[in-house]
Amino acid sequence: MAMAASISLPRTSPSPRSLASIPSFRSSFCSTLQLDSIGKNSARRRSPRLSVSVTSAGLHFTEKASSLSFLERRESGFLHFVKYHGLGNDFILVDNRDSSEPRITPEQAVKLCDRNFGIGADGVIFAMPGVNGTDYTMRIFNSDGSEPEMCGNGVRCFARFIAELENLQGRHSFTVHTGAGLIIPELQDDGQVKVDMGEPILKASDVPTRLAPNADESVVKSDIEVDGVTWSVTCVSMGNPHCVTFGNKIDQNLQVDEINLAAIGPKFEHHEMFPARTNTEFVQVFSKSHLKMRVWERGAGATLACGTGACAVVVAAVLEGRAGRNCTVDLPGGPLQIGWNEQNNHVYMTGPAEVAFYGSVPLQ
Numbered sequence: 512m513a514m515a516a517s518i519s520l521p522r523t524s525p526s527p528r529s530l531a532s533i534p535s536f537r538s539s540f541c542s543t544l545q546l547d548s549i550g551k552n553s554a555r556r557r558s559p560r561l562s563v564s565v566t567s568a569g570l571h572f573t574e575k576a577s578s579l580s581f582l583e584r585r586e587s588g589f590l591h592f593v594k595y596h597g598l599g600n601d602f603i604l605v606d607n608r609d610s611s612e613p614r615i616t617p618e619q620a621v622k623l624c625d626r627n628f629g630i631g632a633d634g635v636i637f638a639m640p641g642v643n644g645t646d647y648t649m650r651i652f653n654s655d656g657s658e659p660e661m662c663g664n665g666v667r668c669f670a671r672f673i674a675e676l677e678n679l680q681g682r683h684s685f686t687v688h689t690g691a692g693l694i695i696p697e698l699q700d701d702g703q704v705k706v707d708m709g710e711p712i713l714k715a716s717d718v719p720t721r722l723a724p725n726a727d728e729s730v731v732k733s734d735i736e737v738d739g740v741t742w743s744v745t746c747v748s749m750g751n752p753h754c755v756t757f758g759n760k761i762d763q764n765l766q767v768d769e770i771n772l773a774a775i776g777p778k779f780e781h782h783e784m785f786p787a788r789t790n791t792e793f794v795q796v797f798s799k800s801h802l803k804m805r806v807w808e809r810g811a812g813a814t815l816a817c818g819t820g821a822c823a824v825v826v827a828a829v830l831e832g833r834a835g836r837n838c839t840v841d842l843p844g845g846p847l848q849i850g851w852n853e854q855n856n857h858v859y860m861t862g863p864a865e866v867a868f869y870g871s872v873p874l875q
């Protein structure tokens with residue numbers, strides 16, 4: 512796929528009105544940058560467009576004719592997107608509200624996620640119409656083209672994306688149908704997003720894992736041999752499978768920064784004990800309320816953060832007696848606040864979601 516991407520950097524933080532009200536830069540392959548100051552339905556409104564020339568003397572702005580508003584341009588062959596990240600776990604967000612079929616294929620997602628030949632991302636996330644009474648549906652393709660059931664950092668980005676696309680009439684929360692079931696994000700006044708991630712799934716066959724379950728059908732502190740080393744693992748699903756480890760027979764107190772994820776991660780991901788592959792979290796315990804983790808994600812590799820993984824880590828830490836139900840989980844991209852509610856058995860995740868840039872790319 513030939514990439515002639517254009518990117519747009521928000522001059523101001525997006526207002527809840529419409530993404531189309533955000534000025535955008537269009538970088539082209541000539542020396543001129545075009546700044547589209549765009550208005551909603553600007554196809555009808557002659558909003559001005561500024562052209563920015565880059566010379567050795569600096570930037571020069573000149574008024575130009577209007578252009579279609581950013582996300583409303585529907586010319587065929589182009590994909591308009593917003594690049595978001597949750598603690599550096601980054602996603603291409605696509606406005607797919609007009610269809611229940613993703614606008615791009617998994618094969619196209621792989622190319623768009625490529626960090627050299629594409630936009631670069633850990634995945635592509637689609638905002639789609641709700642089903643069975645939910646407000647929206649979220650689907651996601653990993654950067655390898657596989658489709659996971661859920662994505663924690665991604666659903667926080669999804670929530671902020673929806674708030675930009677739609678006037679929520681003052682609502683701060685809405686329902687999202689996902690492969691992991693009903694997920695409810697809440698936009699907080701401080702810009703963070705709190706998500707009800709639902710209940711953890713512990714039954715071995717539902718994670719799924721082939722590891723021998725304990726009497727209560729869960730896999731807690733079970734041994735698994737990976738590359739000749741016996742690791743102690745606890746398996747938890749947050750809709751997607753997670754294998755959480757605090758150490759192995761050689762090293763019971765992991766220093767997670769010293770782990771060679773690229774070497775060991777794929778061996779867990781593709782292990783025969785995980786028929787749907789697995790995300791793998793390596794965890795260090797600082798205190799009963801402070802954990803540190805690194806993750807090798809199924810279908811995405813080493814990422815800077817994993818929201819479902821952080822939830823699985825706290826559940827595993829509680830089950831292993833290593834931590835309490837409310838923890839700060841430090842990830843390479845930053846901290847998440849995780850709470851596993853004893854009353855309703857739901858796990859709650861709170862963290863940021865930020866726009867990196869706006870863009871459009873031709874699709875072949």
Ligand SMILES: N[C@H](CCC[C@H](N)C(=O)O)C(=O)O
Nearest residue numbers: 659662663664751817818819
């Ligand atoms: N790679 C994961 C999906 C994304 C999960 C992660 N990015 C998160 O924030 O939860 C999987 O295949 O299950």
